[in-house]
Amino acid sequence: MLNNNLYRIISFSNEGGKLxxxxxxxxHHPIFEGHFPGQPVLPGVCMIQIFKExxxxxxxxxxFLTDAGSCKFLSMVDPRQSPKLIYTIDYNLNEGNCKANGVLKNETAVFLKLNNCNFRVQP
Incomplete structure (x- = not known):
């Protein structure tokens, strides 16, 4: 789990399947030392993991993420320039499955758009 390690939640609103x-x-997380030295970038896989969490x-x-219909990385997230981010997510749970769409952004840029992501609920 990346929460309280790579990131920490500062606000959380969940109303009727809209986050x-x-x-x-x-x-200062060690992942930024290797991805990439001197030019830190939040890895795409971490953006998707945060979405899931x-x-x-x-x-x-x-x-469990089973498939992502569309995953568009629009800009790199440099943690030095954009340490505070916002995820807006629409999700729907139905019969052991979850379908979701999300946008990762800050006040001025959109970094990632996820559409038609399907998850299976784990026991």
Missing amino acids: EVGFELNT LIEKASNQKL
């Missing part, structure tokens, strides 16, 4: 979560990156927190379910 808006503000979070702050740990700019936020839906798990909102739904109180353990999820």
